[in-house]
Amino acid sequence: MDVLDIKVRVKTRHLPEHLPSDSKQFAFAYHITIENNSDKTVQLINRYWKITDANGKTSEVQGAGVVGKQPILKAGEQFEYTSGAVIDTPVGNMEGYYEMELEDGERFRLPIDIFRLAIPSILH
Structure with a gap:
């Protein structure tokens, strides 16, 4: 199967008020x-x-869907959600994949490139 044109964009932010x-x-x-x-x-x-x-x-998180959903994306559609992570240091990173399924039942992994978690004052 050719790699489908599906893009994953990530924005992160520090949440000091959550702890x-x-x-x-x-x-x-x-x-x-x-x-x-x-x-x-x-x-x-x-x-x-x-x-x-x-x-x-390191810790690993896996399971069904995201934020309680298993969204279906038709051609040209997008899906957005926000979730969170708690780590022991002011800097860290995340990476992973989504397991996706086509209409014919074929499944494939959609990789998510590594992205940084960092409090704003740490990195310049």
């Missing part, structure tokens, strides 16, 4: 936009994330 001020952890939101620029209808079935903090500690 107590004395917390030793750091909360981040990530906003995902999935654009189906192909001529096929696809459905997001499962997700997989690998989250790594600056100390090299």
Whole structure:
């Protein structure tokens, strides 16, 4: 199968208000936009994330859909959602994939490139 023209865009932000001020952890939101620029209808079935903090500690998250949904994207449609992650350091990263399904039942992995989680004052 050819790789379909489906794009994943990510925006992240630090959420200091989501944890107590004395917390030793750091909360981040990530906003995902999935654009189906192909001529096929696809459905997001499962997700997989690998989250790594600056100390090299990793955690994995996998399961059905995203934010309780398994969205269907017809040709030209997009789906957006926001979720979050909590890590032990002010900088970390995430990467993963979505398991997608075509109308004929064929499944494929849509890779999500590594992206950074960082509090604004850390990186210049």
